[in-house]
Amino acid sequence: MIKDFECVQESYARDLLREKGLKSTTQRLAVIHVLHTSGKSLSVGEIHDGVKKLLGVAGLATIYRTLDIFEDLGIVKRLHFPDGGHGYAFSRGRHFHHMVCVDCRGVFDFPECPVEWLDYASAEKQGFRVKDHFIQLFGQCDKCAEVA
Amino acid sequence: MIKDFECVQESYARDLLREKGLKSTTQRLAVIHVLHTSGKSLSVGEIHDGVKKLLGVAGLATIYRTLDIFEDLGIVKRLHFPDGGHGYAFSRGRHFHHMVCVDCRGVFDFPECPVEWLDYASAEKQGFRVKDHFIQLFGQCDKCAEVA
DNA sequence: ACTCTAATTGAAAAACATTCTCATTTGACA
DNA sequence: TGTCAAATGAGAATGTTTTTCAATTAGAGT
Numbered sequence A, B: 001m002i003k004d005f006e007c008v009q010e011s012y013a014r015d016l017l018r019e020k021g022l023k024s025t026t027q028r029l030a031v032i033h034v035l036h037t038s039g040k041s042l043s044v045g046e047i048h049d050g051v052k053k054l055l056g057v058a059g060l061a062t063i064y065r066t067l068d069i070f071e072d073l074g075i076v077k078r079l080h081f082p083d084g085g086h087g088y089a090f091s092r093g094r095h096f097h098h099m100v101c102v103d104c105r106g107v108f109d110f111p112e113c114p115v116e117w118l119d120y121a122s123a124e125k126q127g128f129r130v131k132d133h134f135i136q137l138f139g140q141c142d143k144c145a146e147v148a
Numbered sequence C: 001a002c003t004c005t006a007a008t009t010g011a012a013a014a015a016c017a018t019t020c021t022c023a024t025t026t027g028a029c030a
Numbered sequence D: 001t002g003t004c005a006a007a008t009g010a011g012a013a014t015g016t017t018t019t020t021c022a023a024t025t026a027g028a029g030t
Helices: A008-019 A026-038 A044-055 A060-073 A121-125 A142-147 B008-019 B026-038 B044-055 B060-073 B121-125 B142-147
Strands: A076-080 A086-090 A097-101 A107-110 A129-140 B076-080 B086-090 B097-101 B107-110 B129-140
Touching (some): A008 A026, A026 A044, A026 A060, A026 A076, A026 A086, A044 A060, A044 A086, A076 A097, A107 B121, A121 A129, A121 B107, B008 B026, B008 B060, B026 B044, B026 B060, B044 B060, B044 B086, B060 B076, B076 B097, B121 B129, B129 B142
Parallel strands (some): A097 A129, B097 B129
Antiparallel strands (some): A076 A086, A097 A107, A129 B129, B076 B086, B097 B107
16 A cells, blocks of 8 residues: 555554455545545545545545445445435444534534434334434534524 | 325325425325335335326426425435435324334334433533434334244 | 416436446555 | 455446426416
8 A cells, every 4th residue: 555644543444444354445545534534424526526635546436435345344424414415424433323513514423322222112012123223413513503 | 186096195295285385286196195005115216106107107307306395394204224225205294203124115103202312411512402313213024024 | 167377297308426347556465 | 576356447337316398287266
């Protein structure tokens, strides 16, 4: 590999990739770098632009392939917005939920998981076995609240 | 309007449309009919096929336009699947959460809202004001569990 | 029922998003 | 350093959603 973005997140990504027998390529580390330093949710196009700025060139297909891999690894989360769009954000691990600012698309960790507190009585009454869940909170971060 | 699918859901949709000054067209009622009778989450293509079967012809653009309207009205929900795909399902009202069977994409109501029980201390500590949320549970329904 | 009008529609084009193919390059390991 | 499978970039192909616009239709008022 040519470049090293030398921060904790990148070496974390490197470890996860190695565990799965995947290569730590410049492009993959650049995607992590872009996502992590932005602190917010980015569209595929924005990630592509960020990686191009970092590396000069980058194929869009590689960005898609990389995001898929990192989503499987749990290091990147796909978030959905009320307007129907979606984006990707760096995530500290598989079981983290996120709050998204609807104005700036900033992403914040939400450490509690209300679903874990839940008993699934009403689910089981319908014969349903819950195996996973997806939660996302929407709102406004303090910076965007000030401006408004 | 030409056709009437004469069931509770369609007259509910009719009322909501009238409230907003929108017309109760054959196509719109057909979308509700298809979604409601299927009892599961359908892709845009499946809804399009269902409406065509009912009406003979139907423009795809109309399906998209109709789903947007009903999503705004809260009568239809867009659901996201772990594989990255998405679909639409009939929803009894704005604040209902859903369980989705990952095998058959069947949709079941989940009446409790764990997020409502939550105090937002950890959100507020980060200066974040929660305004809305999205929850979806994944699992297996009893029919799919039997087969497997 | 009949007319009027703005809202809605279908069809095709346009715009946008994602995946695939394949020749070339690169990271990891010896 | 050399080797080789894995990964990449470029562009084609495919898939999805939105836009445009002339024709049609629902609904309100006769």
